[in-house]
Amino acid sequence: NAGVTQTPKFQVLKTGQSMTLQCAQDMNHNSMYWYRQDPGMGLRLIYYSASEGTTDKGEVPNGYNVSRLNKREFSLRLESAAPSQTSVYFCASSEVGQAGGYTFGSGTRLTVV
Amino acid sequence: QKEVEQDPGPLSVPEGAIVSLNCTYSNSAFQYFMWYRQYSRKGPELLMYTYSSGNKEDGRFTAQVDKSSKYISLFIRDSQPSDSATYLCAMIIGGGYQKVTFGIGTKLQVIP
Numbered sequence: 001n002a003g004v005t006q007t008p009k010f011q012v013l014k015t016g017q018s019m020t021l022q023c024a025q026d027m028n029h030n031s032m033y034w035y036r037q038d039p040g041m042g043l044r045l046i047y048y049s050a051s052e053g054t055t056d057k058g059e060v061p062n063g064y065n066v067s068r069l070n071k072r073e074f075s076l077r078l079e080s081a082a083p084s085q086t087s088v089y090f091c092a093s094s095e096v097g098q099a100g101g102y103t104f105g106s107g108t109r110l111t112v113v
Numbered sequence: 114q115k116e117v118e119q120d121p122g123p124l125s126v127p128e129g130a131i132v133s134l135n136c137t138y139s140n141s142a143f144q145y146f147m148w149y150r151q152y153s154r155k156g157p158e159l160l161m162y163t164y165s166s167g168n169k170e171d172g173r174f175t176a177q178v179d180k181s182s183k184y185i186s187l188f189i190r191d192s193q194p195s196d197s198a199t200y201l202c203a204m205i206i207g208g209g210y211q212k213v214t215f216g217i218g219t220k221l222q223v224i225p
Contacts, residue, residue: 004156040121042217043157043201058212090156101147101203102213104156 002026006091006105013081013112021076021108023091031094032074033058033102034066036087043090049074081112116140119202119216128225132189136202136216139183143204143214146178148187151199151218160200161187192223 004025013019025032034046045058047066055066063085065077074093078085088109092102119136126132134148145164149157161176163169163185169176175188185204189196202216 040217043215045212048212092156101149101159101162102157104158106156107154 004091004093004103004105006089006108008108009106010109011111013078013110015082015112017081018077018079019081019110020078021089021091021110022073023075023105024073025091025093025103026072027093027095027103028071029093029095029103030071032068033092033094034064034074034076035090035092036060036085037090037107038087046076046089078110081110083112086110086112114139116214117202117204117216120219121217123220123222125222125224126192128192128194128223130192130223132187132192132196132221132223134187134189134200134202134219134221136185137183138185138204138214140206140214141180141183142206144207145205146176146185147203147205147213148174148176149201149203149215151201153198157201189221194223194225197222 007022030051033048035043044060049055049068052071067075088107090107091105094102117138148161150160151157163176166178166180173190177186199218199220201218203213
């Protein structure tokens with residue numbers, strides 16, 4: 001039972017480069033989320049997808065785009081990376097109507113130099 | 114003012130101690146309360162989940178909610194070195210779709 005799988009686990013980018021973070025879940029959850037976690041800031045929601053076919057901005061969406069490819073997959077794209085986007089990125093999923101919390105992936109550590 | 118306030122610590126305790134971790138919140142609409150545990154370089158994992166005011170116990174862990182004071186707590190009895198982690202409180206307003214509001218997390222170290 002894999003849960004939420006994120007790739008890659010580590011990445012170093014140069015300023016201005018682009019990349020896509022991949023996330024897939026095998027729990028048949030409807031809702032998926034992208035968070036970033038920074039020291040002293042906690043978890044901040046970047047984008048979320050309440051259900052397949054919908055995406056919405058979270059607290060810190062600038063500089064990011066997302067795609068809900070299907071029910072299982074939710075990707076996060078950095079079009080032109082900036083040093084301020086150096087962070088640990090977590091994908092999570094949950095079931096609508098089940099107020100029992102999220103299942104998180106193990107994270108992607110991104111450094112932008 | 115943040116909706117959820119949590120002391121980041123770090124909190125260091127000797128093995129076997131009782132640990133108390135706390136969060137306060139300002140939005141009285143929150144109905145569901147959770148505690149996540151996050152080990153270093155890992156994703157958060159759900160530890161406890163409560164809906165109403167009162168206590169919920171699971172082994173060495175007790176979650177307490179006081180809605181009148183807008184205050185939640187997590188107690189860890191007989192703390193172990195394996196409990197060393199960051200503990201994040203989280204809460205949801207409720208309804209068909211839930212967007213979780215997280216506390217910043219408290220880093221706990223249990224010293225053998």
